[in-house]
Amino acid sequence: xxxxxxxxxxxxxIQLRGIVKRFGPVLANDRIDLDVLPGExxxxxxxxxxGKSTLVRILFGLxxxxxxxxxxxxxxxxxxxPAHAIRLGIGMVHQHFMLVDRLTVTENLIAGMEPIxxxxxxxxxxxxxxxxxxxxxxLAVDPDARVEELSVGEQQRVxxxxxxxxxxxxxxxxxxxxVLTPQEVDELFRVMRALKAQGKTLIFITHKLRExxxxxxxxxxxxxxxxxxxxRTAETTPEELAQMMVGRKVILRVGRSEGRPGPxxxxxxxxxxxxxxxxxxxxxxxLQVRAGExxxxxxxxxxxxxxxxxxxxxxxxxxxxxxxxxxRALWPGPASEPGPRRFRRLGGAHIPSDRSRRGLVPPWxxxxxxxxxxxxxxxFARRGLLRxxxxxxxxxxxxxxxxxxxxxxxxxxxxxxxxxxxxxVVGRExxxxxxxxxxxxxxxxxxxGAIELIHQALLRMRAAGKAILLISAELDELLALSDRLVVxxxxxxxxxxxxxxxxxxxxxxxxxxxxxxV
Amino acid sequence: MNELFEVLFSINTLTATLRLAxxxxxxxxxxxxxxxxxxxNLGLEGKILGGAxxxxxxxxxxxxxxxxxxAAVAAGMAMGGLLxxxxxxxxxxxxxxxxxxxxxxxxxxxxxMQVIWGTRGAxxxxxxxxxxxxxxxxxxxxLGPLLGSHTPLVYLMLLAAPLLWVxxxxxxxxxxxxMIGEHPEAAATVGIRVQRMQFRCLLLAGALAALGGAxxxxxxxxxxxxxxxxxxxxxxLAANIFGQWNPLGGALAAALFAFxxxxxxxxxxxxxxxxxxxxxxxxxxxxxxxxxxxVRRARPPAALGRHYGPDGEG
Numbered sequence: 001x002x003x004x005x006x007x008x009x010x011x012x013x014i015q016l017r018g019i020v021k022r023f024g025p026v027l028a029n030d031r032i033d034l035d036v037l038p039g040e041x042x043x044x045x046x047x048x049x050x051g052k053s054t055l056v057r058i059l060f061g062l063x064x065x066x067x068x069x070x071x072x073x074x075x076x077x078x079x080x081x082p083a084h085a086i087r088l089g090i091g092m093v094h095q096h097f098m099l100v101d102r103l104t105v106t107e108n109l110i111a112g113m114e115p116i117x118x119x120x121x122x123x124x125x126x127x128x129x130x131x132x133x134x135x136x137x138x139l140a141v142d143p144d145a146r147v148e149e150l151s152v153g154e155q156q157r158v159x160x161x162x163x164x165x166x167x168x169x170x171x172x173x174x175x176x177x178x179v180l181t182p183q184e185v186d187e188l189f190r191v192m193r194a195l196k197a198q199g200k201t202l203i204f205i206t207h208k209l210r211e212x213x214x215x216x217x218x219x220x221x222x223x224x225x226x227x228x229x230x231x232r233t234a235e236t237t238p239e240e241l242a243q244m245m246v247g248r249k250v251i252l253r254v255g256r257s258e259g260r261p262g263p264x265x266x267x268x269x270x271x272x273x274x275x276x277x278x279x280x281x282x283x284x285x286x287l288q289v290r291a292g293e294x295x296x297x298x299x300x301x302x303x304x305x306x307x308x309x310x311x312x313x314x315x316x317x318x319x320x321x322x323x324x325x326x327x328r329a330l331w332p333g334p335a336s337e338p339g340p341r342r343f344r345r346l347g348g349a350h351i352p353s354d355r356s357r358r359g360l361v362p363p364w365x366x367x368x369x370x371x372x373x374x375x376x377x378x379x380f381a382r383r384g385l386l387r388x389x390x391x392x393x394x395x396x397x398x399x400x401x402x403x404x405x406x407x408x409x410x411x412x413x414x415x416x417x418x419x420x421x422x423x424x425v426v427g428r429e430x431x432x433x434x435x436x437x438x439x440x441x442x443x444x445x446x447x448x449g450a451i452e453l454i455h456q457a458l459l460r461m462r463a464a465g466k467a468i469l470l471i472s473a474e475l476d477e478l479l480a481l482s483d484r485l486v487v488x489x490x491x492x493x494x495x496x497x498x499x500x501x502x503x504x505x506x507x508x509x510x511x512x513x514x515x516x517x518v
Numbered sequence: 519m520n521e522l523f524e525v526l527f528s529i530n531t532l533t534a535t536l537r538l539a540x541x542x543x544x545x546x547x548x549x550x551x552x553x554x555x556x557x558x559n560l561g562l563e564g565k566i567l568g569g570a571x572x573x574x575x576x577x578x579x580x581x582x583x584x585x586x587x588x589a590a591v592a593a594g595m596a597m598g599g600l601l602x603x604x605x606x607x608x609x610x611x612x613x614x615x616x617x618x619x620x621x622x623x624x625x626x627x628x629x630x631m632q633v634i635w636g637t638r639g640a641x642x643x644x645x646x647x648x649x650x651x652x653x654x655x656x657x658x659x660x661l662g663p664l665l666g667s668h669t670p671l672v673y674l675m676l677l678a679a680p681l682l683w684v685x686x687x688x689x690x691x692x693x694x695x696x697m698i699g700e701h702p703e704a705a706a707t708v709g710i711r712v713q714r715m716q717f718r719c720l721l722l723a724g725a726l727a728a729l730g731g732a733x734x735x736x737x738x739x740x741x742x743x744x745x746x747x748x749x750x751x752x753x754x755l756a757a758n759i760f761g762q763w764n765p766l767g768g769a770l771a772a773a774l775f776a777f778x779x780x781x782x783x784x785x786x787x788x789x790x791x792x793x794x795x796x797x798x799x800x801x802x803x804x805x806x807x808x809x810x811x812x813v814r815r816a817r818p819p820a821a822l823g824r825h826y827g828p829d830g831e832g
Contacts, residue, residue, distance in 0.1 A: 060707075062706075062707070081706075081709070082706060082707045082708070082709060083708070083709025086708070086709060092707070094707070097704075098701065098703060098704035098707045098708075099701070099704060100696075100697050100700040100701045100704055100820075101700070101701075101820070102700055102817075102820070103693075103696070103697065103700070107693060108704075110693075111693050111694060111697050111705070111708050111710070112694065112705075112708035112709045112710050113708070114690040114693060116690060119689065120684070120688045120689050120690075121688060121689065121690055121693060162708070166708075
């Protein structure tokens with residue numbers, strides 16, 4: 001493939017020309033060009049699977065390219081690996097931190113470039129280096145803390161320091177906000193601006209329009225492995241960017257009509273759950289979800305959401321407390337019937353937070369995944385044997401209703417993109433006319449188009465008088481869909497009220513353990 | 519009863535403990551080195567056996583036990599390399615590859631014994647390692663009789679444990695190894711060559727375990743016999759876990775196992791009417807008990823047993 005050489009290499013920090021990367025039959029990057037100016041914050045925007053991560057992995061040497069050229073600081077470079085990229089002055093903050101939990105901050109930072117004294121690591125010098133860089137960029141950390149003792153935000157700071165210690169000029173941030181609370185995101189943006197002020201170049205990957213608008217100078221949008229265009233942030237709008245991203249007009253916020261909540265359908269009273277170490281993961285959680293109502297559960301991950309999800313769907317027995325569905329008890333319940341089966345018998349549907357481990361059997365065909373949980377029932381089984389014709393028809397209906405893109409009904413679920421997997425799960429769970437829906441992180445790792453469809457599906461359930469418990473880490477999602485909100489912090493509900501009664505800043509504060517309000 | 523106690527905890531029992539601990543401790547250190555780098559090393563048993571055989575054969579061939587040691591090191595590194603080839607290069611399941619190595623060495627040493635010596639049971643006597651008597655040290659009270667005279671491999675074991683500790687926890691290479699065992703992708707992103715380092719760790723581990731084997735055929739005894747490792751590789755693995763993946767801890771745990779072994783030998787020589795079979799079970803029973811108890815608290819390297827590929831797949 002002939003690639004026209006760029007006119008000028010001088011002024012650019014990074015230039016990518018005609019980058020091509022194939023994974024089997026899939027073109028992850030299709031002749032992508034990218035020009036990054038020195039000292040700018042350059043946004044890389046696109047849906048999941050658009051090729052953003054692949055592109056920066058190629059730039060950082062984590063993944064070999066099939067075609068194309070890379071120019072760093074005006075010079076052509078064949079980047080052979082991360083070590084080479086770092087030598088060229090390119091650093092990366094990974095979405096899943098590249099830190100070892102058990103080692104200290106200092107050990108993590110200096111590994112691979114250890115100061116040596118008499119053949120052994122010179123820890124004193126190492127600590128001084130760490131403290132010096134931390135001071136220079138205003139990123140306070142305790143050099144002797146173990147990484148596992150740090151909060152997610154602090155760990156990210158360590159990850160940034162790791163690159164700065166290696167004196168990189170270009171820093172790639174791969175979806176850095178995905179794991180942060182709103183306050184931590186603000187702090188990250190402050191750090192990013194500070195780095196820019198010190199002359200660093202930043203490449204910022206995200207699929208969130210608001211973040212692009214807040215912090216970038218220019219944006220390059222990718223779609224389906226291709227570059228759609230590069231625009232100045234100041235000269236564009238979220239709507240325009242969304243359209244570039246998805247390729248059609250998108251409704252950024254689904255409308256939620258005024259609700260008419262009916263009787264209570266899902267109720268939890270005084271739920272307690274002790275973890276294996278004896279610590280309480282749920283502390284006297286009580287909540288009610290009415291017919292035609294969406295109750296949102298907000299909170300920073302790890303504050304009891306997973307445990308709440310497990311208990312109200314019957315997967316885990318609470319240490320104390322009760323759960324009722326339409327006045328019938330889910331907990332306590334007879335040991336003879338497994339909790340999840342009772343949950344389904346009482347009319348529950350569960351959209352699990354971890355779709356690949358709990359929502360689907362990834363190696364199985366789409367068709368069989370479409371009836372999971374109902375495989376014993378007619379018409380999918382008769383006299384103990386599966387009947388494939390009705391199963392396939394059912395799968396077909398789901399795939400059509402939620403516009404799941406599948407190569408075939410017999411393709412393994414693992415072959416679907418994240419968004420399509422999630423649509424399959426949502427479609428399956430809502431297909432059985434449930435009375436109560438527990439939706440946990442229903443749009444995690446899902447592209448904008450799929451988010452729109454999933455949100456609409458949930459709102460249709462609400463309109464049909466079902467009760468929906470929505471557990472989500474996405475504030476936007478909670479604010480858009482929920483009639484009421486509860487905030488979980490350290491296993492307890494610290495605030496509860498109508499959605500309109502909360503501001504985003506307030507919620508962020510509550511999620512971080514700020515003053516409670518019930 | 520008091521007399522019994524004195525016999526059981528005599529200097530003789532403790533010296534025997536040291537002798538018996540040597541192969542297990544060396545193999546436990548081998549386990550530590552490879553598992554800290556993320557490779558489960560179930561092949562220790564085979565490496566001890568192979569090392570014992572190579573040492574005895576080279577010693578009988580050349581008449582020099584020192585060349586026997588060299589042969590054990592070479593054989594150990596070859597076996598480590600073989601495990602690396604399968605577990606790293608071909609991404610085989612570590613446990614399966616390790617067990618395969620054990621079975622291979624059991625069969626191979628049996629076959630070679632037939633071919634070379636025409637016997638199934640034991641080789642003829644081969645030149646064994648000398649016993650070193652260390653001046654000054656041997657004259658000390660208590661420590662003298664305990665540490666004063668041993669074969670060189672006992673001293674090697676006593677030196678190797680602290681040296682490996684320093685290497686693992688204070689040297690740049692050790693930090694890199696630990697990082698690989700915990701989070702190989704993180705190691706790779708700071709420029710550490712993960713697979714090469716893992717391979718080297720397996721070579722070192724192979725040499726250590728094989729030296730443990732050489733102690734059996736050239737130090738403890740002076741011949742090779744079929745399956746002479748007798749489960750010491752598995753005990754070493756247990757010692758490594760009990761010792762929290764720490765060379766010093768592993769050596770101490772090995773000493774504990776060896777002590778019960780020394781005890782059971784003592785008990786057999788005394789005229790105590792306990793069934794021999796039960797007494798002989800002592801070290802193995804303790805291994806099971808210790809592992810069952812220790813495993814709950816133990817925290818293995820986070821990426822132990824996982825395959826690392828340059829593209830992050832797998």
